[in-house]
Amino acid sequence: MDQTAALVSLATSVPPHLFHQNEILAAAHALLADRYPQFETLASLFANTGIRHRYGVKPIAWYLAQRGWPERTGAFLEGAEALFLEVARKAIAEAGLSPAEIDTVVTVCSTGIATPTLEARLAGKLGLRADAARVPVFGLGCAGGVSGLATAARLAQSRPGSNVLMVAFELCTLAVRHDELTKANIVAASLFGDGAAALVLRAGDGGATRIEASGEKLWPDTLDVMGWSVDPQGFGVIFQRTIPDFVLENMGDAVTEILARMELSVADIDRFVCHPGGTKVIMALERALSLDQGTLDHEREVIADYGNMSAPTVLFVLERLRTAGLPKRSLLTALGPGFTASCVALRHAA
Incomplete structure (x- = not known):
């Protein structure tokens, strides 16, 4: 029998706050145009991204105030926990499993820091077993979905028959900055949104x-x-x-x-x-x-x-x-x- 890992399920989720691209441009203009002369030139970036709308863990008014590490981290933990639970439950249900049947959890994120990590904080709410293995992965950025999938697949293949849950989530909007008047910051403001994906992998028992x-x-x-x-x-x-x-x-x-x-x-x-x-x-x-x-x-x-x-x-x-x-x-x-x-x-x- 083929011992490579099979993709059993895949689910996605986004947070509740929907931002239209023209709303974000208007907010950025109000915050930055008077302080950053190059803003008018760079404003065309918002129209050239191909983005119609995106989602965030906070309402747009939250992002208009200056925020430091404590507030950003609090928003990260609150938003990430809700998004993690939602997308993990979807993927586990689509796989026809219960959370207690998950043997390994791979958590991929680069936009916030949590220790204990998210899967530990949520183990009780999600219903994971106490002996489920946890593999938190930080720092892969935009490559994290693919590299995380590769890591989860190797873990599944190493223990045929076990169920590996991989959750990749990012709250990019929480990194919005008012104090950094740079092209890089305008590019980030024009592009990034929040979202999560989760999948279940299993090796050794078939799969398309x-x-x-x-x-x-x-x-x-x-x-x-x-x-x-x-x-x-x-x-x-x-x-x-x-x-x-x-x-x-x-x-x-x-x-x-x-x-x-x-x-x-x-x-x-x-x-x-x-x-x-x-x-x-x-x-x-x-x-x-x-x-x-x-x-x-x-x-x-x-x-x-x-x-x-x-x-x-x-x-x-x-x-x-x-x-x-x-x-x-x-x-x-x-x-x-x-x-x-x-x-x-x-x-x-x-």
Whole structure:
């Protein structure tokens, strides 16, 4: 019997507060335009992202006040706990399981800090067993959905028959800053939203969609591409290079290299499932992967409906592709701090 991990279920959730892109632009203009002369030039970013609306854990008025670490952390814990419970329950129910049947929990998040970690805080409310293994993962950023899936798959494969729950959630909106008058901060304000995805994996007892292989590539001397700075106010976004240009120059060769280590080629892939960082990133991915413009249609729909939610975003794309019908072989890709490309190959039996 095939001992690779199978995708048993996949669910997504977003917090309750819906923000239309023009609302966010108006709020940003009110806060920043008088203090930052370049704002009017950069305001076009809000229209060029391809985003219609996105979601946040707090109402828009909350973000208009200055916030420091204690308030941001309090908002993170409150919002993350609600989102984690909702999406985990969905994925467990779709898998036909009870929470007590989950053997391992992998928690992926880079937008807040909690010790004890979220799955420990929520073990009682969720109904996890006291002996369930916990694997919290921090710092993968936008690559977290793919890298977290790869980690969860290896854990499932190491114990055939066990149930591994992976939850990827990010509350990107809590990092909004009023004090950092920079292009990077305007880019972040134009792009990021909150959301969560969860899935259950199991190896050894069949399953239509299997995690066939995974791989990563870390580029040297790229720590300035993406990340967080940390100060008394909280996290501050780092974008010091143009990511679409980096994708265009580097992603094609990286995917070819990763696929070769999987003993696959680009010709073996029926559908690329990509983390949609924004419209320009999607266009750069299509060019880098030699795809026809418009091929990454689900990616464009997800960025339009939810914005860039960091780690879980690519799993929102995968959910739509599952509904539409997975091809025989697909490759999930995402880029994150490091700077790193992460890939997971899925094999689907119709």
